[in-house]
Amino acid sequence: MSAPLLSVEEIVVDFRTRAGQARVLDHVSLNIAEGEILGIVGESGCGKSMTALSIMGLVPNPPGKVTSGAIRLEGRDLVGLSESELCAVRGKDIGMIFQEPMSSLNPVFTVGEQIAESVRLHEGASPRAAMARAVEMLRAVEIPEPEMRAKAYPHQLSGGMRQRVMIAIALACRPRVLIADEPTTALDATVQAQIFDLLQDLQRETGTAIILITHDMGAIAELADRVAVMYAGRVVEQGAVETVLSNPEHPYTRGLIACVPHLVPEPPMVREPLLEIPGMVPALTDLGRGCAFAPRCRERIARCDEAKPPLEAGADAHLAACWVARGGVPA
Amino acid sequence: MSARNSTLTVEGLKVHFGGGRALIGTRPTVHAVDGVSFSVPAGRTFGIVGESGSGKTTTALAIMRLVPITAGRVTLGDTTISDLDGEELRAARRQFQIVFQDPYSSLDPRKRAGEIVREPLDLMKIGTRAERDAKVAALFEQVGLRPEQRVLFPHQFSGGQRQRLGLARALSTEPDLIVCDEPVSALDVAIQAQILNLMTRLQRDLGLTYLFISHDLGVVQHICDEVAVMYLGQIVEQTDRVTLFTNPRHPYTKALLAAVPSVHGNKRDRRDRIRLKGDPPSPVNLPTGCRFASRCPFVEDRCHLSAPPLVERGIGHSVACWLDDPA
Numbered sequence: 001m002s003a004p005l006l007s008v009e010e011i012v013v014d015f016r017t018r019a020g021q022a023r024v025l026d027h028v029s030l031n032i033a034e035g036e037i038l039g040i041v042g043e044s045g046c047g048k049s050m051t052a053l054s055i056m057g058l059v060p061n062p063p064g065k066v067t068s069g070a071i072r073l074e075g076r077d078l079v080g081l082s083e084s085e086l087c088a089v090r091g092k093d094i095g096m097i098f099q100e101p102m103s104s105l106n107p108v109f110t111v112g113e114q115i116a117e118s119v120r121l122h123e124g125a126s127p128r129a130a131m132a133r134a135v136e137m138l139r140a141v142e143i144p145e146p147e148m149r150a151k152a153y154p155h156q157l158s159g160g161m162r163q164r165v166m167i168a169i170a171l172a173c174r175p176r177v178l179i180a181d182e183p184t185t186a187l188d189a190t191v192q193a194q195i196f197d198l199l200q201d202l203q204r205e206t207g208t209a210i211i212l213i214t215h216d217m218g219a220i221a222e223l224a225d226r227v228a229v230m231y232a233g234r235v236v237e238q239g240a241v242e243t244v245l246s247n248p249e250h251p252y253t254r255g256l257i258a259c260v261p262h263l264v265p266e267p268p269m270v271r272e273p274l275l276e277i278p279g280m281v282p283a284l285t286d287l288g289r290g291c292a293f294a295p296r297c298r299e300r301i302a303r304c305d306e307a308k309p310p311l312e313a314g315a316d317a318h319l320a321a322c323w324v325a326r327g328g329v330p331a
Numbered sequence: 332m333s334a335r336n337s338t339l340t341v342e343g344l345k346v347h348f349g350g351g352r353a354l355i356g357t358r359p360t361v362h363a364v365d366g367v368s369f370s371v372p373a374g375r376t377f378g379i380v381g382e383s384g385s386g387k388t389t390t391a392l393a394i395m396r397l398v399p400i401t402a403g404r405v406t407l408g409d410t411t412i413s414d415l416d417g418e419e420l421r422a423a424r425r426q427f428q429i430v431f432q433d434p435y436s437s438l439d440p441r442k443r444a445g446e447i448v449r450e451p452l453d454l455m456k457i458g459t460r461a462e463r464d465a466k467v468a469a470l471f472e473q474v475g476l477r478p479e480q481r482v483l484f485p486h487q488f489s490g491g492q493r494q495r496l497g498l499a500r501a502l503s504t505e506p507d508l509i510v511c512d513e514p515v516s517a518l519d520v521a522i523q524a525q526i527l528n529l530m531t532r533l534q535r536d537l538g539l540t541y542l543f544i545s546h547d548l549g550v551v552q553h554i555c556d557e558v559a560v561m562y563l564g565q566i567v568e569q570t571d572r573v574t575l576f577t578n579p580r581h582p583y584t585k586a587l588l589a590a591v592p593s594v595h596g597n598k599r600d601r602r603d604r605i606r607l608k609g610d611p612p613s614p615v616n617l618p619t620g621c622r623f624a625s626r627c628p629f630v631e632d633r634c635h636l637s638a639p640p641l642v643e644r645g646i647g648h649s650v651a652c653w654l655d656d657p658a
Contacts, residue, residue, distance in 0.1 A: 161610075190590045190607045194606065216592065218592035221592065260594075263591050267576050276525050277524070280521075
């Protein structure tokens, strides 16, 4: 593997809440190479969106705070940069698309102006050149009649078109890394497929690295090269997509795959109940000293309550944070 | 199992919104549901799938009599739901209840959980106060909540627990039919399994009939016995669950199935599937021909001329597509 383009190193994010201190990200490490798609998967509150925000330098402060760790883009640490230095990175080197395109677009500017804005800001382009780039970007994201659509306001576009506009804004300055946080959750299935195809095409053409945040294992299987599974603020499993999906080592990953009724071409005549992950995600304010998943885990052993399992490599750089999976401990 | 005949039958259901006079000219008519017919035998689960704007939720609301029915007939057993009004309708609501999509906005935040579940019993004056309270405690256990949680407020419950409350409220009047409008789509995946398994168990124990509205084909495949696919207010394909997924016939159904990313899939074969371009047309200005023609990859001239009727093409397998016409 080539040297990582972006690496997240042992990042820790704490939030002060009324219920006490919550460790929202607990020594999260990830890296992504040029042209790679990294999937981050997990339930609400697992820290997947917070990981994205910490990369963007957008952790709300207060109440949140990056306590320790580094985020390196081509070797340069982004943690601790001033707001103006971060502004030069955001949108230029790292682009981001959000879940809900309607609330992320400004309703009083045309979509063309919103795409042109980042080009003017980051590249000092003239208004005319920036608008020309905006039209070119709208064409790149396959919006029909881009010259006309550049003059449209967000409310005049459908949900799928708005998400295309978001992608156009994020990619207008040709960033090295694109973070897509649940980019299709608000969209219909057939439109979701169009957006995924578009992301894949753009990634192939430009070599942009993509971090795809989702709760959909199917999307991970079809789009990502590598996947990180998060639970309660930690990465619990990480590896190549084929390896993790065909041979999940962490009981949580196995549960996450098995609990979803997957669409299959030939459904069985007799329906088995779905495998349930009992209970629910724990509160981050009182995690205890053991494995955060232990209370819901079917394979729990005594050691799981005593200490947090480290994220350790097995074969093929397949990482898992589980005492049982990493063996050496009598069950 | 319920001893009563409680088959749900929907015939030629239409729900149109708008029309009539506006400030200037006339208001456009939205054909939200435009001639939908199906029937669900007692104790079975009938799924309606479709994208936003397909009319699946409006169909559910019309059956519940929560939106005005423009035309058509809805019967549940011996009761013609679509003919009822006022006090008769209120009394009949005992037999059919609904579970909504969003467990956050469908529970009154100022009421305690026990009151929320008891409310239908209070409104319909079922049993004495003591009987109602005992019933609520039993319902809490039935849906996997603890009876002492009756005193809590909705915000003290998680999303999954709130949906259990929604189910308990729907079950309180001992209905024959429960209309489920996307009951798990607002929940985390691990919690979805818990609710789906609960719904399956309740159906087996109580002989419930479910009308299950969803956009999630994996969930529909898991829980439904028969499935109708809707597009712009009409059913385009309808058959049993195994046939629909092994042998889909309508191009829209095929595209919808192909659009769902699969855990068994991978980057390489993603490309070889049917892809739809664009968005569905507006339900205000409907085309004269097939409503899917503008997005259909197999469209022919005749598709633009007239709308294909929903015709039985196999045993219990109806399709509305000219290309499926042997003539």
